[in-house]
Amino acid sequence: VTVRRVATEVDLPALVALDAEVFGTDAWSERSWRAELDPATRHVEVLLGDDGGLLAYVVVRAVADVADLQRIATAPSARGGGLARGLLDAALAAARARGCVRMLLEVEATNTAARRLYVRAGFEAISRRRGYYGPGRDALVLQLSW
Numbered sequence: 001v002t003v004r005r006v007a008t009e010v011d012l013p014a015l016v017a018l019d020a021e022v023f024g025t026d027a028w029s030e031r032s033w034r035a036e037l038d039p040a041t042r043h044v045e046v047l048l049g050d051d052g053g054l055l056a057y058v059v060v061r062a063v064a065d066v067a068d069l070q071r072i073a074t075a076p077s078a079r080g081g082g083l084a085r086g087l088l089d090a091a092l093a094a095a096r097a098r099g100c101v102r103m104l105l106e107v108e109a110t111n112t113a114a115r116r117l118y119v120r121a122g123f124e125a126i127s128r129r130r131g132y133y134g135p136g137r138d139a140l141v142l143q144l145s146w
C-alpha cells in the first residue's frame with residue numbers, strides 16, 4: 001500500500017469497478033457511489049497500491065451519535081494482508097472524530113471472513129435479521145460502543 005486517503009470523485013470509476021467485482025448483483029450503481037461521496041454524512045476511505053490501483057475501501061455513514069459501517073472490501077488479490085483491519089481502524093477513528101459513540105453494521109451470517117474481522121475489532125452481535133439479504137439469508141447486527 002502506498003496511499004491511504006479519503007475518497008474523492010477521481011476514485012469513482014475504480015470504486016464502482018471493484019464494488020462490482022466483489023459484490024456482483026449487490027453492488028452499488030455509479031449514482032449510489034456518487035451519493036456515498038458526500039462528506040457531510042459519509043466517510044469513504046481508500047487504499048491504493050504502488051501502481052495507483054484501488055486495493056480496498058470502507059464506507060461509513062454517520063448520523064448523530066451512531067456510525068453505520070456500510071461497506072468494506074479488499075480486492076481478491078490483496079486479501080489476508082491486514083488491509084481491511086487497517087481500514088476498519090481508520091473508520092472507527094473517523095467515527096469517533098465525528099462525535100459518534102458507537103458503530104453498527106449488518107453482516108451476512110455465512111460471511112465468516114467478515115465476521116472474524118469484526119469480532120477481532122471488538123464488535124458484538126446484538127440481533128439477527130431474518131431474510132435481510134433475501135430468502136434464507138440472515139444478517140447479524142453487530143455493534144461496537146466506546
Ligand SMILES: CC(C)(COP(=O)(O)OP(=O)(O)OC[C@H]1O[C@@H](n2cnc3c(N)ncnc32)[C@H](O)[C@@H]1OP(=O)(O)O)[C@@H](O)C(=O)NCCC(=O)NCCS
Nearest residue numbers: 071072073074079080081082083084085112113114116117
Ligand atoms: C472481509 C474482507 C473485507 C477482509 O479483508 P482482508 O483485507 O483480507 O482482511 P484482513 O487481512 O485485514 O484480515 C483481518 C481479519 O479478518 C479475518 N479474516 C480475513 N479473511 C479471512 C478468511 N478468509 N477467513 C477467516 N477470517 C478472515 C481474520 O480474523 C483477520 O485477522 P487475523 O488474520 O488476525 O485473524 C474481504 O474478505 C472481502 O473483501 N470480502 C468480500 C466483501 C465483504 O464481505 N465485506 C464485508 C461485508 S460489507
